[in-house]
Amino acid sequence: MIIERSTEWKEGLVNRLENIEPWDNWTLYKMCYEIVNDNLITEFSGLQSPKYLPNLTPLSHQLEVAETVIERMNGKAILADEVGLGKTIEAGLILKEYLIRGLVKKALILAPASLINQWVEELNYKFYIPAIPYKKNYQLDHYDVVVMSMDTAKKSPHKELIYAQDYDMIIIDEAHKLKNHKTKIYEFVQGLKKKFCLLLTATPVQNDVFELFYLISLLKPGHLGNYETFQSSFSASKHNLEHDEYLRELVNQVMVRNRRQDTGIEWTNRRVQIIPIQFSEAEKEVYDLILDLKNISPVFSGAFSMITLQKEMCSSKEATALTLEKMREKCENPDEMDHVNEIIQKLMGLEINSKAEKAYEIISQANDKVIIFTEYRASQTYLQWYLNSKGITSVLFNGKFNKNKRDWMKRLFKEQAQVLIATESGGEGINLQFCHHVINYDLPWNPMKLEQRIGRVHRLGQEHDVHIYNLAIDNTIEKDILDLLYVKIDVFEKVVGDLDDILSTYKKTI
Amino acid sequence: MFPNQVHGYLLKFFNENNCPILTNTDHYITVQLTVDMDKKIMNRPFYWRYLESTDGVPDPAQLTFITDQNKLDGAIKGEVIHFGSPRLNQLFQATKELGAFVQMFERVSDKFESRPILTPWLGVNYKISYYSDQTKEMLYSLGINLMTGHLTDDFQELLSRVDLVSIRSEYVFHLPYIIKPIRALERLDTAIENIVQQDDHTWAEEAKRRWQKDLEVLEYFYEGVENKPECYEMEKKALEEQYAARIKIEVINGGLFYMK
Numbered sequence: 009m010i011i012e013r014s015t016e017w018k019e020g021l022v023n024r025l026e027n028i029e030p031w032d033n034w035t036l037y038k039m040c041y042e043i044v045n046d047n048l049i050t051e052f053s054g055l056q057s058p059k060y061l062p063n064l065t066p067l068s069h070q071l072e073v074a075e076t077v078i079e080r081m082n083g084k085a086i087l088a089d090e091v092g093l094g095k096t097i098e099a100g101l102i103l104k105e106y107l108i109r110g111l112v113k114k115a116l117i118l119a120p121a122s123l124i125n126q127w128v129e130e131l132n133y134k135f136y137i138p139a140i141p142y143k144k145n146y147q148l149d150h151y152d153v154v155v156m157s158m159d160t161a162k163k164s165p166h167k168e169l170i171y172a173q174d175y176d177m178i179i180i181d182e183a184h185k186l187k188n189h190k191t192k193i194y195e196f197v198q199g200l201k202k203k204f205c206l207l208l209t210a211t212p213v214q215n216d217v218f219e220l221f222y223l224i225s226l227l228k229p230g231h232l233g234n235y236e237t238f239q240s241s242f243s244a245s246k247h248n249l250e251h252d253e254y255l256r257e258l259v260n261q262v263m264v265r266n267r268r269q270d271t272g273i274e275w276t277n278r279r280v281q282i283i284p285i286q287f288s289e290a291e292k293e294v295y296d297l298i299l300d301l302k303n304i305s306p307v308f309s310g311a312f313s314m315i316t317l318q319k320e321m322c323s324s325k326e327a328t329a330l331t332l333e334k335m336r337e338k339c340e341n342p343d344e345m346d347h348v349n350e351i352i353q354k355l356m357g358l359e360i361n362s363k364a365e366k367a368y369e370i371i372s373q374a375n376d377k378v379i380i381f382t383e384y385r386a387s388q389t390y391l392q393w394y395l396n397s398k399g400i401t402s403v404l405f406n407g408k409f410n411k412n413k414r415d416w417m418k419r420l421f422k423e424q425a426q427v428l429i430a431t432e433s434g435g436e437g438i439n440l441q442f443c444h445h446v447i448n449y450d451l452p453w454n455p456m457k458l459e460q461r462i463g464r465v466h467r468l469g470q471e472h473d474v475h476i477y478n479l480a481i482d483n484t485i486e487k488d489i490l491d492l493l494y495v496k497i498d499v500f501e502k503v504v505g506d507l508d509d510i511l512s513t514y515k516k517t518i
Numbered sequence: 519m520f521p522n523q524v525h526g527y528l529l530k531f532f533n534e535n536n537c538p539i540l541t542n543t544d545h546y547i548t549v550q551l552t553v554d555m556d557k558k559i560m561n562r563p564f565y566w567r568y569l570e571s572t573d574g575v576p577d578p579a580q581l582t583f584i585t586d587q588n589k590l591d592g593a594i595k596g597e598v599i600h601f602g603s604p605r606l607n608q609l610f611q612a613t614k615e616l617g618a619f620v621q622m623f624e625r626v627s628d629k630f631e632s633r634p635i636l637t638p639w640l641g642v643n644y645k646i647s648y649y650s651d652q653t654k655e656m657l658y659s660l661g662i663n664l665m666t667g668h669l670t671d672d673f674q675e676l677l678s679r680v681d682l683v684s685i686r687s688e689y690v691f692h693l694p695y696i697i698k699p700i701r702a703l704e705r706l707d708t709a710i711e712n713i714v715q716q717d718d719h720t721w722a723e724e725a726k727r728r729w730q731k732d733l734e735v736l737e738y739f740y741e742g743v744e745n746k747p748e749c750y751e752m753e754k755k756a757l758e759e760q761y762a763a764r765i766k767i768e769v770i771n772g773g774l775f776y777m778k
Contacts, residue, residue, distance in 0.1 A: 009722060010764050011714065017618065017769035018703060024619045025699055034684055035534045036617030037771055039527070041643055041674055043610050044770050045657055046519070048645075052652040052721060060602030082651045082728055082760065109653040136602050176759075198749055203756045204651075228732070229753060230739030 049109060053079050057104040064134045066101060069271045070094050073264050074101040081262060083111075083204035084227055086183070088265040090508060091210045091459060092439075092467025096127065099179050099206050100135040103153075106204060107137065112176040114152050118197075119181035121157040125411050127181070128155050142166075148173050158185060162196040176203050183207035184456065186226060187219035197226055210463065211456030212263065213500045220259065220503060228262055255503055265505055268466075276444075277473040278466055280509040282490070283370070285481045288360050295321050295484060297351050298328070305344040307335055318485040320384060322363070323450050324391075325355050327384035363479055364394050367447055370477055371400060371427060377443040380429045381461050383450040388429050391449070395427060402427035405438070414438060432457065441469040448478045451489045455497045458510045466508075478511055519601035521545070521586040528583055528599070531609060535616065545586035546594055551578040558612050620773035622682040626690055634778065638664040638695045640702040641673045642772035644710050649764045650725030657770070660709060662702045664695035669709055680777055692776050699774060707767075714765060722763035729761035 023029040049056055055074055058066060066074075069089075077085040077098075083106065087095045106112035117139065119127050124141050131139040131153065140146075142156040148169055158180075160166050178200055180186065186194050186207070205227055213220050221238050224231050232238050232255075268275045287295060298317050301308040308314060313335065320327040329352060336348040371378050382388050385406075392402050403425045405417050421428040422442055432452065443465050448458060458478075466474040480486040493511055501507055519527070525547070532539060532549045541548040551559070556578035557566055569576055582596030583605075599605050626634045641661040648654045661673030670676065686692065697705075736753050740746050 009719070011711065012764060012766045013707075014768070017772070018700070020619055021699065021703065021772070024621070029619075031621045031684070031773070032617050032619050032771075033534050034617075034620050034622055034682060035530065036613055037620045037773070038617070038678075039530065039534075040610075040613045040617040040771055041659075043613060044643070044645060047610075048657055049653055049655045052648075052654045062600050062602070078652075082732075110647070111649065111651070111653060136604065138604065199752075201752050201756045203760045225739070228735060229749075230735040230737070234739050234741065 055101070055105055056108045057101050060104065060108060061135060064097070066097060067094065067271065067273065069266045070098050070101060073098045073266065074105065076264055077102055077206070078105060081264075083177075084202070084206075084262065086207045086209065086212055086223065086227065086263040088209060088212050088263050088504065090265075090267050091463025093266050093268065093271060094468065095208045095210070096130055096181070097134070099181075099208060100131060100137070102206060103131075103177060103179065104135050104137060106177060112204060114173060114175045115154075115177040115179065116170065116173070116175045116200075117153070117155040117179045117181070118158045118161055119155060120185070121159060122407055122411075122414075123181060124155050124157060131155070158193050162193045167196055171199065175201065177205065178202050179206045179208070181208045183209040183223065184211050184214055184219070186223060187214060189222040189225075194222070194226070202227070211459060211500075213504055214454045214456045215496060217255075217499060217503055224259070224262055231262055232258060256505075259503060263504075267506065268508060273468070276466070276470050278462070278476065278509055279473055280476040280478070280512055282478045282480055282512050283366060285363050285366050285479055287481055287484070288358075288362055290354075290358055291321075291360070291362060292483075294325075294351065294355050294358065297354065298332075301348070301351070304347055305339055305341065307338045307344070315485065319450065319489075322481050322484050322486050323382060323384050324361055324364070324387040325358050326390040327386040329355055330386055361390075361394070363449065363481060364391060366479060367391070367449060368395065368398055368400070370445075370447060371395070374445045374475070376426075376445055377421070378427050378445040378447060379440065379443055379461075379465065380427060380447045380449050381432065382429065383432055383452065385431060387449065388431055391429050400427055401425040402429050404428075405430040407431070438464060439467060439469075440464050441467060441471075444470065444472040445475045446477070448476070451478060451480060451486055451493065453489060453492065455493045455500070455507075455510055458493075459507070462508075462510065476509075521600065524599060524601060524606065525585040528585065528609070531613060540580065541582075545589035546582055546584045546596055548580060548582045548596075550580050553578050555612075558615075559608055614770070618771045620684070620771070622677075622684055622773065622775050623686055623690070623692075624775075624777045625681040625683050626687060626778070633689060633691050635691045635693060636776035636778060637693050639673075639775045639777060640664060640699050640706065640772065641677065641775055642703065642706050643674060643770040644706075645768045645770050646710070646714060647766040647768070648721060649766065650722065650762065651728070651760050652721070652725070654721065658710060658713065660706045661775070662697070662706055664697045664699065664702055665693055667697055667702075667705070669705070677775065680775075682775070686776075690776075703772075710767060714767070719763075725761045725763050729757055732757050732761070 024031055055071060058071065073087065073089070077083060083102070087098055089095050089098070103112065103115055117127055128139050128141050131137040137153055139153040139155050140151050142154050142160065148154060161170060180197065186197060188194060207223060207227055212223055221232050298321055302314055317328060317331055320331055332348065332352055332355070336345060336352070339345045339348060367380060380391060382391065388404055392404060395402050401424065403417050403420045405428055409417065418438060418440065446462060446465055448461065452458065462474070462476055480490055490511065497507060497510060528547055529539060529542065535552065535555055537552050537555050538550045539547055540550055553576050560579055582594065583599045584590060584594060584596045585599060587598050597605055624636055639661050641659065644658045644660065646656045646658065659672055659674035661670045661676065662668070733754070736757070740750050
């Protein structure tokens with residue numbers, strides 16, 4: 009075994025014996041011994057970090073995660089706690105522990121751009137880890153702990169600069185962004201040396217089990233076999249899992265996941281319901297006309313654009329019109345164009361938006377702060393106008409806002425407006441525990457997006473029961489979306505573990 | 519270390535280094551640094567180089583350290599310092615540098631009729647660290663009699679029971695050492711290595727097993743792949759860095775001690 013030692017002290021002693029340098033102070037000598045003795049890490053196991061962190065009182069599940077990851081998973085793990093349980097704290101504890109133990113000197117944290125400042129602040133103030141946000145032209149050699157956006161990191165010249173560093177620990181927040189192995193960011197992370205590595209995501213499976221395969225293959229290639237063996241043993245079709253138990257066990261060797269109810273903390277209830285809505289006759293007519301377009305013009309034959317149109321029609325005429333107008337430009341045949349024009353006219357003639365009316369009804373009944381999530385910017389603007397006409401104040405929110413604007417909007421919502429209308433990208437990194445009603449105005453394809461949305465309000469610090477309203481229009485594509493959401497939730501629960509209610513309180517069995 | 523311990527530590531540290539304490543309450547202190555201390559902990563070499571080259575009047579910094587934020591009232595401007603904060607670590611490091619080598623003599627009363635005799639010892643405090651993907655540290659305090667070559671452990675503990683001063687007394691006869699301190703240091707180095715070698719090293723075997731297991735998993739992933747990609751080699755290197763067992767022996771401090 010290698011024994012490292014230095015002759016530095018010996019040289020210093022020689023200098024003293026030869027009177028080249030003076031002897032030191034006895035009190036400082038004793039103080040030095042005492043400090044080393046007090047700070048000694050006397051056990052391989054157990055956490056040192058908590059005693060260094062007076063400004064932080066970690067919750068017991070967070071300490072447990074840190075210990076499990078270090079002692080059982082050897083510092084390579086997916087932290088998959090449900091949203092709002094403090095994955096950042098867990099990662100901070102683990103990083104701090106390795107820094108104290110001298111096993112990590114340099115660490116790189118990759119996070120979505122909108123969360124960089126939050127990471128830097130938490131690491132500095134809660135953990136006394138001198139992390140800096142990466143800026144162009146920063147010399148990475150000079151900084152030991154750097155927080156960087158994934159988008160920056162994957163591009164040249166940053167990519168090469170990072171590869172040239174020797175990081176002991178890589179932490180990746182919102183790691184579900186790595187679910188697709190064909191992306192640049194996946195390739196980039198694959199090329200990083202990962203001595204210790206934490207992947208943070210509440211949603212390790214979003215659509216199918218292969219996402220988990222690729223995530224784990226980044227962390228520990230081979231843990232789930234290689235692609236061929238994984239495919240043949242675990243999935244004939246993507247949603248049909250045969251060896252659920254076995255797979256779950258393998259997954260649990262590299263993944264820790266706490267559910268809210270496991271944490272020993274009293275959680276408020278989550279009351280989730282699907283609110284069915286009926287189109288008015290006029291709306292239904294336009295919806296069907298749009299559906300029929302695929303038989304009228306080749307421009308509308310693509311499945312993707314049809315699905316988009318149908319979803320938009322379930323949201324607002326404003327959203328639909330934008331797409332419809334764009335597609336009209338592509339029509340070459342004048343008859344087809346006329347036909348589309350007619351539909352647009354009918355569309356714009358609609359006086360009622362049944363879904364918006366339902367949303368209004370819920371808001372008035374709640375008589376409290378409400379967050380509305382929509383998938384479309386046009387619907388966002390429309391809803392603000394519509395609610396305003398009913399005397400309800402609202403603010404808009406989306407993830408592209410910088411930190412100042414986010415904080416400002418959050419404050420406006422807290423202090424003045426009744427409703428916050430957010431687009432999808434507003435789902436990450438804003439915490440709104442003072443609100444306890446969420447309307448999912450449009451349903452996303454991915455159930456984990458719903459979980460992320462709900463997590464904005466149903467997290468530590470929420471004092472009231474949380475009400476979730478999932479709006480879905482009968483006899484439209486939203487019915488199909490609901491069915492698919494149920495299937496995906498089922499896959500997640502089989503491989504990863506149970507989920508809190510997302511769609512409705514009663515689980516549908518498939 | 520609790521806030522009051524940090525507070526006590528700061529007072530002691532700055533006192534010993536001749537930095538006047540200007541204010542001292544139960545939760546903060548203000549200290550006037552000396553030029554030497556400023557150079558050591560303020561991290562401003564350019565200022566000092568400039569001052570010295572222009573023969574300016576040195577103006578070492580005054581610092582206020584808040585040791586207990588909870589007791590703070592009013593607008594005290596200062597650095598909050600606590601166990602784990604970078605500043606305290608820096609002061610620990612400074613303590614280590616300023617307290618690395620000593621030469622001490624047992625205090626003897628001058629009322630003795632015959633001249634007392636003091637025997638020289640070399641004492642060294644060693645820190646041993648075991649590293650794999652986990653760590654453990656041990657502290658050994660060894661002493662060697664420079665007349666007889668007799669070794670003893672828990673030497674620091676022994677010293678704590680002796681009244682030591684840094685000034686050589688005229689009344690006392692100091693035996694010259696037979697074993698040169700550098701030779702003695704080599705003997706202690708050997709002794710500490712023996713201690714390490716005789717220790718239980720299952721930790722290293724276990725780390726090796728974890729390493730082996732992860733290596734097998736990795737090999738499985740690339741089984742049958744003819745030209746293994748670059749990341750295969752990198753993963754292998756990462757595993758080595760993660761699990762390879764290393765031992766570090768470090769001298770914390772030590773010195774010559776003349777005792778009865």
